[in-house]
Amino acid sequence: MKIIRSPRAMMAWSHEVRRQGVTIGFVPTMGALHDGHRSLIRAARLRCDALVVSIFVNHTQFGPREDLARYPRSLERDHALCRAEGADVSFEPTANAMYPEGFQTTVSLSAIARRWEGEARPHHFCGVATVVVKLFSIVRPHVALFGEKDFQQSALVRQLVADLNLGVEIIVHPTVRERDGLAMSSRNVYLSPRERIVATMLYKSLRAGAAAIRSGVTDAAAVQATMAEVVRREATLTIDYLAVCDPRTLEPLPSVVSGAVLLGAVRLGSVRLIDNLTVTARPRRTR
Amino acid sequence: MKIIRSPRAMMAWSHEVRRQGVTIGFVPTMGALHDGHRSLIRAARLRCDALVVSIFVNHTQFGPREDLARYPRSLERDHALCRAEGADVSFEPTANAMYPEGFQTTVSLSAIARRWEGEARPHHFCGVATVVVKLFSIVRPHVALFGEKDFQQSALVRQLVADLNLGVEIIVHPTVRERDGLAMSSRNVYLSPRERIVATMLYKSLRAGAAAIRSGVTDAAAVQATMAEVVRREATLTIDYLAVCDPRTLEPLPSVVSGAVLLGAVRLGSVRLIDNLTVTARPRRTR
Numbered sequence: 353m354k355i356i357r358s359p360r361a362m363m364a365w366s367h368e369v370r371r372q373g374v375t376i377g378f379v380p381t382m383g384a385l386h387d388g389h390r391s392l393i394r395a396a397r398l399r400c401d402a403l404v405v406s407i408f409v410n411h412t413q414f415g416p417r418e419d420l421a422r423y424p425r426s427l428e429r430d431h432a433l434c435r436a437e438g439a440d441v442s443f444e445p446t447a448n449a450m451y452p453e454g455f456q457t458t459v460s461l462s463a464i465a466r467r468w469e470g471e472a473r474p475h476h477f478c479g480v481a482t483v484v485v486k487l488f489s490i491v492r493p494h495v496a497l498f499g500e501k502d503f504q505q506s507a508l509v510r511q512l513v514a515d516l517n518l519g520v521e522i523i524v525h526p527t528v529r530e531r532d533g534l535a536m537s538s539r540n541v542y543l544s545p546r547e548r549i550v551a552t553m554l555y556k557s558l559r560a561g562a563a564a565i566r567s568g569v570t571d572a573a574a575v576q577a578t579m580a581e582v583v584r585r586e587a588t589l590t591i592d593y594l595a596v597c598d599p600r601t602l603e604p605l606p607s608v609v610s611g612a613v614l615l616g617a618v619r620l621g622s623v624r625l626i627d628n629l630t631v632t633a634r635p636r637r638t639r
Numbered sequence: 640m641k642i643i644r645s646p647r648a649m650m651a652w653s654h655e656v657r658r659q660g661v662t663i664g665f666v667p668t669m670g671a672l673h674d675g676h677r678s679l680i681r682a683a684r685l686r687c688d689a690l691v692v693s694i695f696v697n698h699t700q701f702g703p704r705e706d707l708a709r710y711p712r713s714l715e716r717d718h719a720l721c722r723a724e725g726a727d728v729s730f731e732p733t734a735n736a737m738y739p740e741g742f743q744t745t746v747s748l749s750a751i752a753r754r755w756e757g758e759a760r761p762h763h764f765c766g767v768a769t770v771v772v773k774l775f776s777i778v779r780p781h782v783a784l785f786g787e788k789d790f791q792q793s794a795l796v797r798q799l800v801a802d803l804n805l806g807v808e809i810i811v812h813p814t815v816r817e818r819d820g821l822a823m824s825s826r827n828v829y830l831s832p833r834e835r836i837v838a839t840m841l842y843k844s845l846r847a848g849a850a851a852i853r854s855g856v857t858d859a860a861a862v863q864a865t866m867a868e869v870v871r872r873e874a875t876l877t878i879d880y881l882a883v884c885d886p887r888t889l890e891p892l893p894s895v896v897s898g899a900v901l902l903g904a905v906r907l908g909s910v911r912l913i914d915n916l917t918v919t920a921r922p923r924r925t926r
Contacts, residue, residue: 359804373658454888456749457768457802463743481744482803485772489804515744516769517646517776601741 353434354441359450359490362443366404366492374401378493378520380484383407384424384538385433388528392497393437395525404491405434406443408450413479424541443491450486459485464511464602468615469504469626472592480505481512488513488520496520501527501535503613503628504602527627529555535627542623550586551625554618557582557594558629561614565631570607572596575614583618592617592624599630640721641728646737646777649730653691653779661688665780665807667771670694671711671825672720675815679784680724682812691778692721693730695737700766711828730778737773746772751798751889755902756791756913759879767792768799775800775807783807788814788822790900790915791889814914816842822914829910837873838912841905844869844881845916848901852918857894859883862901870905879904879911886917 356362366376377400379392397403407430414420434442458478465477488496498506506524513520528536533555534548543551561579569575572595579594596605599613608631617626643649653663664687666679672694684690694717701707721729745765752764775783785793793811800807815823820842821835830838848866856862859882866881883892886900895918904913 363804363806371660454750454798455802456751457746457799458749459744459746459803461743462745463741486802486804489806511741512744515742515773516746517650517773519650519776 353431353439355431356441356443357445357449359445362404362441362445362490363492365441366490369402370492375494376400376492377403378406378487378491378496379404380406380408380487380496380498381430382409382423382538383430384426384541385430386528386536386538386540388499388501388536390433390437391528392499392525393434393439395523396495396497397438399495399523400493402441403439404441404443404493405439406445406487406491408443408445408483408487410450410479410483411447412451412482413476415473415475418473419539419542422542424538443487445490450483458482459512459516461508461511461515464504464508467602467604468593468595468597468617472617472624477505477508481508484509484512485516485518488518493520495523497523497525499527500524501537501627503599503615507600507602510600533559535625537625539623539625543620547588547620547623550588550620551623553583553586553589554616554625554627555629558614558616558627561594561596562629562631565608572605572607575608579614579616583616588620590619592619640718640726642718643728643730644732644736646732646773649691649728649732649777650779652728653777656689657779662781663687663779664690665693665774665778665783666691667693667695667774667783667785668717669696669710669825670717671713671828672717673815673823673825673827675786675788675823677720677724678815679786679812680721680726682810683782683784684725686782686810687780689728690726691728691730691780692726693732693774693778695730695732695770695774697737697766697770698734699738699769700763702760702762705760706826706829709829711825730774732777737770745769746799746803748795748798748802751791751795754889754891755880755882755884755904759904759911764792764795768795771796771799772803772805775805780807782810784810784812786814787811788824788914790886790902794887794889797887820846822912824912826910826912830907834875834907834910837875837907838910840870840873840876841903841912841914842916845901845903845914848881848883849916849918852895859892859894862895866901866903870903875907877906879906 377396459481460478510522532552557579560582561575564578594616612631614629664683746768747765797809819839844866847869848862851865881903899918901916
């Protein structure tokens with residue numbers, strides 16, 4: 353596996369590989385790789401001739417009071433994982449190479465970036481959209497894979513790619529979970545043993561919402577109430593949002609439709625957890 | 640010459656051409672082509688194997704009280720000019736194909752978009768930056784050519800390409816002028832015969848500024864005063880700005896340096912004229 357640090361060298365590599373008619377798969381990450389990333393990298397490996405993973409903790413998507421400074425880093429283990437999964441390149445630019453002095457361009461989305469995570473983290477999606485455009489320009493992938501855990505981010509990237517005609521196929525890969533249901537996340541290392549147990553309540557609440565829908569509830573407010581009730585069993589959890597949404601626009605739905613997504617975010621001490629669950633079953637009619 | 644309307648078909652054409660190792664030159668236009676465009680197209684023709692001209696009146700770069708509705712259109716003549724200059728493709732997307740329902744992505748720049756044209760036309764450069772990223776993604780040129788008449792726009796595009804790693808070489812081609820010095824512009828058709836004569840004063844004022852610099856003036860305020868004096872000879876002209884600027888950042892300079900650009904914008908009835916002149920001679924020291 354090649355480690356490439358300069359954007360220019362990365363562009364040259366991709367240019368040469370593309371010229372040979374090779375397809376490039378791309379998994380952008382902030383490092384601290386876990387089995388969720390592993391499954392993205394594996395899926396990319398199966399789909400493409402060449403595989404690039406980027407490891408870049410993009411500071412512009414962190415808020416001023418967020419966890420940039422303590423964001424977990426495990427570069428050696430990340431390299432081992434990438435190598436084991438057959439990555440051809442680990443692209444690891446410096447912040448200065450990505451945002452040199454005088455940098456002043458921002459890519460932003462409106463409706464899809466406004467709610468939910470956009471409300472909790474005002475500049476987050478600007479940072480994400482800008483770095484995604486940059487990474488796509490540098491890596492020039494045919495296919496890029498994103499984890500479904502960051503549901504709104506995936507929807508935003510799809511919209512961005514369509515809007516700017518980026519010509520990259522976006523694949524959203526299912527969330528990988530711990531045995532007890534907790535969605536894997538690099539930030540789970542922040543949780544104390546006690547918090548680690550409490551954290552499972554978020555996914556439990558989404559499952560309770562899905563169960564309510566399966567049992568015939570179609571009113572979104574009722575589904576939300578069911579989810580909220582589960583979260584409230586743990587006094588240490590604060591609800592940021594629990595919502596029933598359109599999976600493409602992320603707008604809240606008044607009543608459940610097939611394909612709707614249940615989105616949730618809760619706070620647990622200084623840690624914020626997000627998760628989601630897509631309603632696959634056709635909701636039964638209420639009598 | 641091929642006329643391509645759909646972004647998808649344009650992307651497919653470029654993809655195929657690139658696969659063959661052919662270099663693509665690109666001249667983005669809003670149609671109403673004149674000899675300024677012709678010289679851009681000719682320069683692109685000489686530099687590249689394949690040549691794409693786009694004709695797209697991008698409504699997002701017009702302000703609500705600007706001239707979108709009456710912007711001149713001359714598609715048949717435009718095609719004749721493109722054909723005569725050897726363009727391979729005229730790319731002519733519809734507004735709907737470029738901005739379909741739900742479109743919501745904006746590319747914006749900060750410092751370089753703030754002053755001068757950015758002040759007079761608040762959303763103009765957002766519209767420009769966004770459509771340039773889209774057109775570059777669709778056409779995938781190796782080289783793109785812009786006219787020096789829109790000096791700030793060219794500087795902005797250079798910054799945008801660097802910031803987003805777009806990997807397109809930007810060439811800024813000298814302004815083509817009428818015999819009396821007026822910079823060619825599609826908007827010159829708006830001028831009445833009387834206004835057409837008065838309009839030449841803008842370039843005359845820039846030349847007066849340059850002459851002052853050649854004669855030893857280095858104080859930017861003094862150069863500005865010289866330029867303003869020329870414009871004020873015509874009561875029908877209103878000065879929007881006359882400035883001595885850094886050619887890369889567009890920030891005003893306190894004193895003239897070689898390579899500085901004199902920027903000017905004036906109003907004449909309902910028409911706004913812009914022009915610029917680069918200070919090439921090394922300014923002499925004042926005693």
